[in-house]
Amino acid sequence: MTLTDKISRLKREKKAVILAHNYQRPEIQDIADYVGDSIELSKRAKEERDAEIILFSAVDFMAESAAILNPDKKVLLPSQGARCPMAQMLRADEVRRWKRKYPEVPVLLYVNTLAEVKAECDICCTSANAIKVVEALDSDTILFGPDHNLALYVQKKTNKKIIPMPKKGFCPTHVLFQKGDILLLKEEHPDAVVIVHPECTLDVQKVADYIGSTSQMCRYAKELPAKKFIIGTESGLIHRLKKENPNKEFVLAYDGAICPNMKLNTLERIYLALKEEKHQVNVSKPIAKKARKALERMFSIT
Numbered sequence: 001m002t003l004t005d006k007i008s009r010l011k012r013e014k015k016a017v018i019l020a021h022n023y024q025r026p027e028i029q030d031i032a033d034y035v036g037d038s039i040e041l042s043k044r045a046k047e048e049r050d051a052e053i054i055l056f057s058a059v060d061f062m063a064e065s066a067a068i069l070n071p072d073k074k075v076l077l078p079s080q081g082a083r084c085p086m087a088q089m090l091r092a093d094e095v096r097r098w099k100r101k102y103p104e105v106p107v108l109l110y111v112n113t114l115a116e117v118k119a120e121c122d123i124c125c126t127s128a129n130a131i132k133v134v135e136a137l138d139s140d141t142i143l144f145g146p147d148h149n150l151a152l153y154v155q156k157k158t159n160k161k162i163i164p165m166p167k168k169g170f171c172p173t174h175v176l177f178q179k180g181d182i183l184l185l186k187e188e189h190p191d192a193v194v195i196v197h198p199e200c201t202l203d204v205q206k207v208a209d210y211i212g213s214t215s216q217m218c219r220y221a222k223e224l225p226a227k228k229f230i231i232g233t234e235s236g237l238i239h240r241l242k243k244e245n246p247n248k249e250f251v252l253a254y255d256g257a258i259c260p261n262m263k264l265n266t267l268e269r270i271y272l273a274l275k276e277e278k279h280q281v282n283v284s285k286p287i288a289k290k291a292r293k294a295l296e297r298m299f300s301i302t
């Protein structure tokens, strides 16, 4: 029996659903029940009424959001060490300090934050809905964290004042993309459309034809008649893009854009996590209650 067969059997026996982020290894995406971005997947988990276990193949903060939104289900993370470095760049006490400095200003946090940090904010956003959430807030100034590049992207799209906190939060994978590399690729592939994630630097954003979240990038690539794309996001998305668009070509703008945390998850680890029901994600009730409020508020707007 192959590892994939064993995983399928365990899934049936334990009433489990496997959710995989767009940045997961191709073989994981291929066995998952759903592949998507973090919030799409958490919402999906809520719709899986019969599931008792959610195996969330991604990193810590995403599995936490799934646990917050699905308190009646057991949420498992295949690799205990799969932690998003960006999410570690903003702590709850730092947010409290910013709130003391700007007591009248609402706090908007990117979902790439840990639960205890989300508990300190007024509302959350994703890279897909950040602009919409900013526009919906009843304030001309907004504290925004932790991704500085996403903050700059949003700032360009709104007349409101965005105060980034901390000053330089970033995704170590997305900042690897360089404007020079993209310009060279454009020379090599003059007919290609450049699409990048807003976690890329402003320099990279400036040379892109389209900027969007992973789900928006997938939609854009599918709908646009263009046949060739240069992609500025984590390497895992290429697998999904190729699968959904077999007649189109996708070129990763930098081969080293691999998130080591996302890639900690393997089929073997998924099998063991399901078998032993290990690495359960637990969020304390008071923290979950506050963080859920911030997430639900975002859902009510978008």
Ligand code: SF4
Pocket (backbone or CB within 6 Å): 023, 059, 083, 084, 085, 086, 087, 112, 171, 172, 173, 174, 234, 259, 260, 261, 262
């Ligand atoms: S790609 Fe960046 S933001 Fe996403 S999990 Fe990895 S480090 Fe975090």
